[in-house]
Amino acid sequence: xxxxxxxxxxxxxxxxxxxxxxxxxxxxxxxxxxxxxxxxxxxxxxxxxxxxxxxxxxxxxxxxxxxxxxxxxxxxxxxxxxxxxxxxxxxxxxxxxxxxxxxxxxxxxxxxxxxxxxxxxxxxxxxxxxxxxxxxxxxxxxxxxxxxxxxxxxxxxxxxxxxxxxxxxxxxxxxxxxxxxxxxxxxxxxxxxxxxxxxxxxxxxxxxxxxxxxxxxxxxxxxxxxxxxxxxxxxxxxxxxxxxxxxxxxxxxxxxxxxxxxxxxxxxxxxxxxxxxxxxxxxxxxxxxxxxxxxxxxxxxxxxxxxxxxxxxxxxxxxxxxxxxxxxxxxxxxxxxxxxxxxxxxxxxxxxxxxxxxxxxxxxxxxxxxxx
Numbered sequence: 001x002x003x004x005x006x007x008x009x010x011x012x013x014x015x016x017x018x019x020x021x022x023x024x025x026x027x028x029x030x031x032x033x034x035x036x037x038x039x040x041x042x043x044x045x046x047x048x049x050x051x052x053x054x055x056x057x058x059x060x061x062x063x064x065x066x067x068x069x070x071x072x073x074x075x076x077x078x079x080x081x082x083x084x085x086x087x088x089x090x091x092x093x094x095x096x097x098x099x100x101x102x103x104x105x106x107x108x109x110x111x112x113x114x115x116x117x118x119x120x121x122x123x124x125x126x127x128x129x130x131x132x133x134x135x136x137x138x139x140x141x142x143x144x145x146x147x148x149x150x151x152x153x154x155x156x157x158x159x160x161x162x163x164x165x166x167x168x169x170x171x172x173x174x175x176x177x178x179x180x181x182x183x184x185x186x187x188x189x190x191x192x193x194x195x196x197x198x199x200x201x202x203x204x205x206x207x208x209x210x211x212x213x214x215x216x217x218x219x220x221x222x223x224x225x226x227x228x229x230x231x232x233x234x235x236x237x238x239x240x241x242x243x244x245x246x247x248x249x250x251x252x253x254x255x256x257x258x259x260x261x262x263x264x265x266x267x268x269x270x271x272x273x274x275x276x277x278x279x280x281x282x283x284x285x286x287x288x289x290x291x292x293x294x295x296x297x298x299x300x301x302x303x304x305x306x307x308x309x310x311x312x313x314x315x316x317x318x319x320x321x322x323x324x325x326x327x328x329x330x331x332x333x334x335x336x337x338x339x340x341x342x343x344x345x346x347x348x349x350x351x352x353x354x355x356x357x358x359x360x361x362x363x364x365x366x367x368x369x370x371x372x
Contacts, residue, residue, distance in 0.1 A: 001054060001111045002052075003111060004050070005119075006050075009035060009039075012031075015062050016031040017062065018062040019068060022065070022066075022067070022068060023099050026095050029096065032251065033093065033244060036243055036247065037091060037093070038072070039243075040236055040239055041089065041091075041236065044075075045073065046072060047072050048083060048122075048123075049086075050069040050112055051068055052069075052100075052108055053066065066101070066104050067099065067104055067107070067108035067111070068098070068100065069108075069112050069141075070099060071084060071085055073122070079127075079350075079353055080123075081122065081124045082123070082124065082125055084128070085129075088128075090234060092130075094279075095132065097137040098112070106140060109140035112141055113141055113145045117341060120342075123346075125339065125350055126337060126338060127336070130160075130318055131335055131336070133332055133334070138337060142154075142337050145339050148342075149342040150341050151350065155338070156336075157336050158320050159318070159331035160315070160316075160317060161316040161324040161325075162332065163314040163315075163316060163329045164313060165311055165313060166307070169304050180327075187297055188300060192300060199260075200259075201256075201257045201305065202257065205246070208246065208249055208254075211256050212242065212256075215258070215282075216284075218258075218266075218267065218284030219268070219284030220232050220233070221284070221287055222286070223284075248272060253273050254272065255302070257298070257302060259297055259298045259301065261292060261297075264286075266292060268283055269283045269302050270282040273309070273311070276310075277311055278305075278309075278314050279315045280315060299327075
């Protein structure tokens with residue numbers, strides 16, 4: 001085993017095809033998503049990507065690459081050098097993990113753990129957020145680091161929700177509650193199958209140009225009606241997604257759609273696709289047409305399309321909103337992983353940070369009590 005520490009994105013270009021091979025056809029782990037995220041979010045952060053090569057005499061060729069730890073270092077006054085994952089933060093990338101094939105997870109975890117301990121002067125703590133229980137690579141890494149005397153803490157985050165998809169729409173309806181099944185059939189018969197409803201799927205650059213402002217408008221108006229700023233209020237978020245949407249359209253992984261009623265857009269869905277799953281990332285509805293149930297109508301069409309593509313899951317992503325269980329989605333636990341090396345300064349920083357968090361929580365509790 002040989003590990004290469006990469007701190008410049010250009011040094012990774014030779015491995016981008018191999019990166020995608022190892023990513024398991026998951027949009028959020030692929031080169032396009034993670035390199036584009038770095039382009040828009042790098043600021044003064046330092047790239048920290050570890051490449052694991054399996055060869056007696058490594059020539060560091062792409063076919064020798066078997067695992068990737070895609071990270072970066074963010075300097076924090078309170079926490080020191082924080083090791084985080086490419087794609088995290090406000091973009092809310094799910095499915096982040098070590099990038100490797102299943103049979104190499106244990107080998108990669110051990111190798112990366114030993115490297116991190118041997119180079120513990122380069123990091124003070126990790127901040128791996130919302131790591132799902134089925135992303136076993138990072139949990140294996142944390143176990144290995146714990147065996148090497150690192151402190152490991154796991155805190156629950158919101159669940160990720162997945163809807164299992166059967167072979168056809170009727171089979172899907174059979175899985176719903178009787179009342180929900182009745183509602184879906186009524187909406188399909190009375191609205192979606194009528195001449196008033198038109199569902200559009202983006203399949204060309206021209207359609208993308210038309211759909212993007214529709215998505216932006218519907219999303220922002222709906223979130224604003226709830227007293228929220230909306231995702232597109234962040235210019236960086238908006239720029240990243242306009243950039244990656246074009247790349248995913250080119251690669252066949254974009255599933256951007258909008259629904260019209262009587263010629264007016266009422267709902268839009270911004271989804272991604274792999275060979276077995278649709279990822280329901282973001283969307284929007286017309287807040288003035290809620291009585292027409294535009295969100296449910298749009299979801300029906302996107303579910304039907306996912307089933308027709310042969311997808312096995314409809315991934316509703318992270319967040320414990322009640323509607324997800326209503327669609328018979330199943331929760332997958334996620335955790336925040338904080339790992340601290342057995343180094344004096346790092347341990348002291350971590351202890352001080354815990355004290356600070358406890359003090360903040362106590363202050364909030366006292367404030368709430370006194371305000372009663």
